[in-house]
Amino acid sequence: MRLGIKAKQVLGVTSIVGLVVVALSAIQLSSLARMNLEGSEARGELLANTIFQRARSVVAQGGDPYAALHDDSSIRSLLESTIAFSPNVTYAAIVDTTGRIVADSDETLDGQILPPEPELSTLLAGSGFGQLQAIYEGHGRTLEITQSLLRNNTSFGSIRIGVSTLLIREDLNTALRPFVVTAGAALLIAMLVSMLLAQLLLRPIHVIRSGLSRLQQGEVGVTLDLKQQDEFGDLGTFFNAVSAQLAADRTRLAADARPADEPERDRLEDAVALVGPDDELLFANGAMLAILPESPVGRRFRELLPEDHPYRTIVEQTLEGRESQGPRSVLLGEDGGASEGEGGEWLAGTQVVHDHEGRIIGAMLLARNVGYLSQVQSTITYSRKLAALGRLSAGVAHEVKNPLNAMMIHLELLRQALSGEPGRRRHAEAAAVAGGAAVSVPATEPRIDQAAALQHVSTIADEIRRLDQVVQGFLKFTRPQEVRLEPVSLHELFEELKPTIEPEAERTGVTLVIDCPPGIPDVSGDPGLLHQVFLNLALNACQAMPQGGTLRIVCTPVRGQRISILVEDTGIGIPPDRLEKIFELYFTTKERGSGIGLSMVYRIVQLHDGDIEVQSTPGRGTTFRVQLPRADTPRKWLT
Numbered sequence: 049m050r051l052g053i054k055a056k057q058v059l060g061v062t063s064i065v066g067l068v069v070v071a072l073s074a075i076q077l078s079s080l081a082r083m084n085l086e087g088s089e090a091r092g093e094l095l096a097n098t099i100f101q102r103a104r105s106v107v108a109q110g111g112d113p114y115a116a117l118h119d120d121s122s123i124r125s126l127l128e129s130t131i132a133f134s135p136n137v138t139y140a141a142i143v144d145t146t147g148r149i150v151a152d153s154d155e156t157l158d159g160q161i162l163p164p165e166p167e168l169s170t171l172l173a174g175s176g177f178g179q180l181q182a183i184y185e186g187h188g189r190t191l192e193i194t195q196s197l198l199r200n201n202t203s204f205g206s207i208r209i210g211v212s213t214l215l216i217r218e219d220l221n222t223a224l225r226p227f228v229v230t231a232g233a234a235l236l237i238a239m240l241v242s243m244l245l246a247q248l249l250l251r252p253i254h255v256i257r258s259g260l261s262r263l264q265q266g267e268v269g270v271t272l273d274l275k276q277q278d279e280f281g282d283l284g285t286f287f288n289a290v291s292a293q294l295a296a297d298r299t300r301l302a303a304d305a306r307p308a309d310e311p312e313r314d315r316l317e318d319a320v321a322l323v324g325p326d327d328e329l330l331f332a333n334g335a336m337l338a339i340l341p342e343s344p345v346g347r348r349f350r351e352l353l354p355e356d357h358p359y360r361t362i363v364e365q366t367l368e369g370r371e372s373q374g375p376r377s378v379l380l381g382e383d384g385g386a387s388e389g390e391g392g393e394w395l396a397g398t399q400v401v402h403d404h405e406g407r408i409i410g411a412m413l414l415a416r417n418v419g420y421l422s423q424v425q426s427t428i429t430y431s432r433k434l435a436a437l438g439r440l441s442a443g444v445a446h447e448v449k450n451p452l453n454a455m456m457i458h459l460e461l462l463r464q465a466l467s468g469e470p471g472r473r474r475h476a477e478a479a480a481v482a483g484g485a486a487v488s489v490p491a492t493e494p495r496i497d498q499a500a501a502l503q504h505v506s507t508i509a510d511e512i513r514r515l516d517q518v519v520q521g522f523l524k525f526t527r528p529q530e531v532r533l534e535p536v537s538l539h540e541l542f543e544e545l546k547p548t549i550e551p552e553a554e555r556t557g558v559t560l561v562i563d564c565p566p567g568i569p570d571v572s573g574d575p576g577l578l579h580q581v582f583l584n585l586a587l588n589a590c591q592a593m594p595q596g597g598t599l600r601i602v603c604t605p606v607r608g609q610r611i612s613i614l615v616e617d618t619g620i621g622i623p624p625d626r627l628e629k630i631f632e633l634y635f636t637t638k639e640r641g642s643g644i645g646l647s648m649v650y651r652i653v654q655l656h657d658g659d660i661e662v663q664s665t666p667g668r669g670t671t672f673r674v675q676l677p678r679a680d681t682p683r684k685w686l687t
Contacts, residue, residue, distance in 0.1 A: 058239060058242045058243050058246055060242075061238060061239075061241075061242035061245075062235065062238055062239045062242060065234060065235055065238035066235055066238075069231040069234055069235060072231075073224075073227065073228075073231060076224075076227060077180060077220065077224060078176035078177070078179070078180055079176075080220055080223055080224070081176070081179050081180050081183055081216070081220060082172070082176060082179060084136075084216050084219055084220060085168065085171065085172055085179060085216065086172060088134065088136045088137075088168065088211045088216065089168050089169065089172060089193060089211075091133065091134045091136075091137075092134065092137065092168070092193035092209040092211060093193055093195070095126075095130045095133065095134065095137075095140065095209060096193055096194075096195040096207045096209055097195070098126060099123065099126050099127065099130075099140070099142070099207050100195055100197065100207055102120075102122055102123055102126055103117055103123060103142065103197055103207070104197075104198075106120045106122075106123065107197070107199055113199060113204060113205075114144060114150045114205075117142055117150050117151050117205075118150050118151050118158065120151075123142070123151055124151060124155070126140075127140045127141065127142070127151060127152065127153040128153050130153060130209060131153050134211075135215060135219075136211050136212060136215045136216055136219070137209055137210065137211055137212075138190060138210045138211070138212045138215070139152065139153055139154070139157075139208075139209070139210045140152070140153045140207075140208075140209045140210075141153065141157070141162055141207075141208050142197070142205060142206070142207055142208075143162050143205055143206055143208060144204065144205045145203065145204065145205060146161075147161050147162055147163070147164065148160070148161055148162075149161075149162050150205060162208065164192070165189075165190045165191060165192045165210060166189075166191055166192070167191065167192060167193075167194065168191040168192065168193050168211055169193075171191060182213060183213045183216055183217050183220065184217060185213075187214065188212055188213045188214025188215075188217065189212075189213050189214075190210045190211065190212055190213070191210070191211045191213065192208050192209065192210055192211070193208075193209045193211065194206050194207070194208050194209075195207045252283070252284065255272055255284070256272060256283065256284070256287060258404075258405075259271075259272050259287060259291070261403075261404050262403055262404070270291045271288045271291060272284040272287050272288055317335065317416070317417065318333075318335060318414055318415060318416045318417075319333065319335035319336040319338075319339070319394075319413075319414070319415040319416075320332070320333045320335070320336055320412070320413070320414055320415075321333075321336045321349075321359075321412070321413040322401075322410050322411075322412050322413075323349045323363050323367070323410055323411050323412075323413065324409070324410045325367060325408050325409060325410060327348045327349050327350055327363075327364075327367060328346065328347070328348060328349070329344050329345055329346065329347055329348070329349050329352065330345065330410060331345065332344060332345060335415075336413075336415075339353075339359075339380075340352050340353070349363055350364065358376065358378040358396060359396060359413060359415065362374060362376065362396055362397070362398055362413070363398060363411055363413055366398040366400060366411040367408075367411055370400060370408055371400065372397070372398055372399045372400050373397060373398045374395070374396055374397025374398060375395045375396060375397035376395065376396055376397065377393060377394070377395055377418070378393075378394050378395075378396055379393055379394070380394050393417075393418045394415050394416065394417055394418060395415065395416050395418050396413065396414070396415040396416075397413075397414055397415075398411050398412060398413050398414070399411070399412045399414070448515060451511040451512070451515040452511075452515070454507065454508075454511045455508050455511050455512065458504040458505075458507045458508050458511075459504075459508065461500075461504050462501055462504040462505065462508075531574045531577065531655050531656070532574050533572050533573060533574060533656075534572070534573075534574075534575070534679075535570040535571075535572065535679035535680075536570055536571050536572070536573045536574075536575050536578055536679070537566075537568075537570050538564050538568050538570070538571060538603050538611065538613065539564050539565060539566045539568060539603075541575065541578060541579065541582070542562050542564050542582070542601060542603075544579070545579065545582060545583055545586065546560070546562065548583060549583070549586045549587070549590070549599075552586075552587055552590045552591075553590050553599060555590075556590050556591070556593055556594055556596060557593075557595070557596030557597075558589075558590050558593050558596055558597055558598065558599050558617075559596075559597070559598045559599070560599050560601075561598060561599065561600045561601070562600075562601045563600070563601065563602045563603065564601065564602070564603035564613075565603075568603045568604075568605070568611065569605060569611060569678050569679065569680065570678070570679040570680070571611050571656075571676040571677065571678060571679055572656070572676070572677050572678065572679045573656050573676060574655075574656070577652045577655070577656070578652070578656075578676075580648070580649075580652065581649050581652050581653065581674070582601075582613070582615070582674075584645045584646070584648070584649050585615045585649060585672050585674075586599065586601070586615065588645065588646070589615060589616075589617035589619065589670070590617075592617055592619030592620055592621075592669075592670065593617055593618060593619040593620075594620075597617060597618035597619055597669070598617070598618050599615075599616070599617050600614065600615075600616045600617075601613070601614065601615055601616075602614040602616070605678075606675065609677060609678045609680075610658075610675045610676060610677055610678060611675065611676050611677075611678055612673060612674070612675050613673070613674045613675075613676070614671065614672075614673055615671070615672040615673075615674070616669065616670075616671040616672075617669050617670055617671075618668070618669040619669050619670060620666070620667065621664045621665050621666040621667055621668055621669055621670055622662075622664040622666070622670055623666055624666075627662065627664055630646050630662065631646050631647055631649075631650040631660075632647065653674060653676075656676055656677070657677055658674060658675055658676040658677065659674070659675045660672065660673070660674050660675075661673045
């Protein structure tokens with residue numbers, strides 16, 4: 049996780065204070081532990097000496113020392129008072145040399161063996177960390193203070209006082225509670241103070257960052273108000289100098305406005321201008337400079353255009369109302385002036401520009417020549433039609449030439465068949481009669497083969513009919529076709545087509561699936577022509593699946609305010625070398641196809657300002673994708 053300077057400063061100061069508090073707490077706790085242990089040892093030794101003095105006087109009376117110590121009420125009282133006198137003492141007992149209890153603060157333990165425990169003096173001789181570890185380790189332990197009992201300079205037992213580390217731990221915790229509260233308060237105060245110091249120290253950085261952000265957004269003349277008499281103050285002074293230099297350079301570059309300086313700017317067909325909040329023209333590209341006076345940058349925008357000019361009006365409304373305006377349709381003359389008569393049609397609009405703090409820093413004016421775009425679109429459409437007409441003309445020339453050649457050949461054969469041997473026989477007979485001689489003409493002279501002649505005539509007739517079909521198809525493409533656009537429901541269109549498609553699908557064993565729900569938006573089109581397009585595609589798909597398959601028709605909205613209609617089959621597919629020619633006139637992959645259907649489909653889709661694509665894999669099927677504009681597509685002016 050990325051930490052800011054403020055967070056790092058607060059974390060650093062708090063960590064330092066926390067480490068100091070922890071270190072002081074450890075030292076304080078170690079001191080309290082040692083003091084508690086030493087106090088417990090001193091109290092234990094005092095009690096042991098008191099018991100020792102009484103035990104010595106009891107033993108000096110003679111007799112059995114153990115019995116005397118056991119039965120002496122003063123010894124018993126001293127042992128019991130030891131528990132009450134020192135809160136950390138858990139037991140006080142007199143034991144013999146074997147560790148058996150002679151007298152205990154608890155009489156019920158007399159006669160039992162008291163196991164030895166570590167000496168308290170040994171723990172006090174160790175380090176403070178070892179003492180704390182012994183006190184806070186586990187569930188506590190018992191440490192002993194021991195003093196030997198002597199008789200005739202011979203030890204016959206000992207006084208043992210047990211001190212509990214668990215009780216010492218409770219005393220330490222009680223003593224530490226105020227210190228812990230104080231340490232927590234110190235940490236909290238340190239955090240608050242560090243945050244306040246960070247805010248004060250980082251304020252100049254925030255001011256500088258804000259100034260840099262304003263410069264990044266294009267604001268000119270940015271200055272910083274840093275009055276500190278330190279390094280930040282020097283940095284603020286340097287920033288103001290750099291900002292002033294940038295403002296001067298920007299004004300100089302904008303005033304030059306040479307096309308060579310900003311080639312990309314002047315390549316825009318749209319007219320663009322940026323006007324400051326005080327109505328000063330800050331920027332204008334080549335298309336805008338063409339209608340403005342010379343050297344307009346730096347001057348007031350209202351002084352550059354006539355009072356009734358639409359650009360001036362829309363900019364004034366934007367700056368006064370602090371709201372974006374347009375787009376609006378305006379007519380401009382050839383010189384860029386407003387015109388009520390004939391002239392170029394433009395769409396103009398403004399956009400308010402704000403800085404990061406929400407303050408307005410200007411208004412951007414953007415205008416587009418709609419008439420020019422219409423001319424470009426018309427030229428592109430006309431070029432497409434000319435290209436398609438060229439392909440059609442080439443196809444017609446090829447298709448007309450073949451039938452004519454066939455007709456000429458068969459006409460020649462027919463002429464020969466009709467003007468053959470019978471003509472020569474009549475000529476010979478006439479010559480013989482004229483010379484007065486008897487001429488014998490063979491009776492087996494060949495006769496006309498009428499069947500062959502009729503076959504030639506039939507061939508000529510077929511070729512003439514095929515030529516007529518070619519000419520009719522060509523006329524369909526070249527004859528202007530009237531397209532009546534209206535909203536067309538694709539759901540209703542395919543419901544009308546379904547009864548026509550289903551018989552062909554059932555005949556070839558094809559499963560028909562139409563996914564075009566009523567909620568699909570309407571398209572802009574001619575119902576009759578669209579009916580022809582999708583009927584042709586669907587019937588072609590059924591014929592491409594002679595062994596059965598699935599025909600799917602799916603309608604979906606796509607980007608660009610268009611509707612996509614997918615016609616997908618699982619048929620034999622189209623080879624790659626033929627895929628690019630399927631929309632050409634008279635090209636067909638069918639044995640008896642005319643080659644006109646898909647060409648008509650392509651032309652109708654073009655007339656609807658649509659697109660058609662085809663994808664095919666041999667053996668897996670073919671997919672036609674038709675995209676048509678929606679009926680409710682709004683007119684856009686900046687696209």
